[in-house]
Amino acid sequence: MPPSPRPLTLVTGGSRGIGAATALHLAGLGHDVVVGHRTGRDEAAAVVTAAQARGVRAVAVQADVTDPAEVDALFAAAGELGPVTGLVANAGLTAHLGDLADTPVDVVRQVVDVNLLGVVWCVRRAAQVMSRSRGGAGGAIVAVSSSAATLGSAHEYVHYAAAKAGVDALVVGLAKELAGEGVRVNAVAPGLVRTGIHAGAGDAGRLDRVTGRVPMGRPGEPDEIAPAIAWLLGPEAGYCTGAVLRVAGGL
Template sequence: MSSTPRPLTLVTGGSQGIGAATAVHLAGLGHDVVVGYHSSASEAGAVVAAAQALGVRAVAVRADVADPAGVDALFDAAAELGPVTGLVANAGLTAHLGDLADTPVEVVRQVLDVNLLGVVLCARRAAQVMSRRRGGVGGAIVTVSSGAATLGSPHEYVHYAAAKAGVDALTMGLAKELADDGVRVNAVAPGLVRTGIHAGAGDAGRLDRVVARVPMGRAGEPDEIAPAIAWLLGPEASYCTGAVLRVAGGL
């Protein structure tokens, strides 16, 4: 019987959409999972139950990723299960659709805080606890970027696109910074995916309205993004760091 402990992966924004699909997929691969969430306690509980049904340990932790104290609390709760070996920095929102000139400043700030600052803070904490130079066991970080980072998303959410471009830069820079510390850092950049993020921005019908842009002719599903994230976390991607893997149907 192997004495190697199971991977322990923390997934932010893990109660819905890509985060939920990823947490359950990782559980199926034998990861213990920590499901970070902001407000959807019942949905986070359902993800935990689905993960536990696959034979792993799973807990839900409420945290605001844009708050350093919240990030520390999230990682502290994860540490109670053992050394954190993986982070999926997935929490995000668009919050509003429209031209930047018509987007309220408070919305711009919220989007930047969650989609960029939140990823920076979570990646920073992960670097502290995973780095072998700092006493950690090594591991992998996967940030969830977006195809918007290179497309710009004019007339929809250029501030969100700018935040995601920042996530790409963080990914590449941190990968080089942690390369000697036993920590790989990569990103997955989804395109149009059937999640609640569109309804959260006030336009539940957006996906069907713009799906014609996708060369493959359809939106993606969260279950199609999760395996890409899992691959980047796993040993098969051992020589992959600093990459941004686009999973966007050709968009």
């Protein structure tokens, strides 16, 4: 497939929630998009169809971000459309709610693998394909962190909060490594957002139950997070790297 003059952005966890909203928002801004997903094949296909309706190229690619080989394959598939210019490392889950002492070891491992190591593998590959000294043309990386990284999320998922704090540290360090390579690295830290992540942790009603914590008095919507991610990817944020942009309603 011949390259396109448009930006080409890879969004992991792009079949639903913040990832889907971001892929569609970017498509509306003229980005070709690659919708990475582990499950949700039909949902990913729907995002692709909606993105294509905005006049851009879009494909869905199934990959598990905890497997470095699958991450490499994901980037290879994206590269068939042209040089990858942007990465949104969004795939994540909480999987369980409760005190750490009551959280099964396999759940802790899964949460850390997806939310921290999955981001590490993705940004590592992005650094390899985007860095100018390695033959890339530069680009921008945005990791999706969480307000939990600084709040700690006691009695809910401190292991998830710890993983997201690791993402914040990763962004700061990698931004310094890649500043001379034409690659900017930033993060967006959402707060309580109306997505399926709460139901995925077994507590579909959690969002409404804890909304009182938010100074603005309501949860956010995925469409309110996507523009912040898009801004960090775009030229208007050209002097911004190593930042963690909190989009959390004051939380």
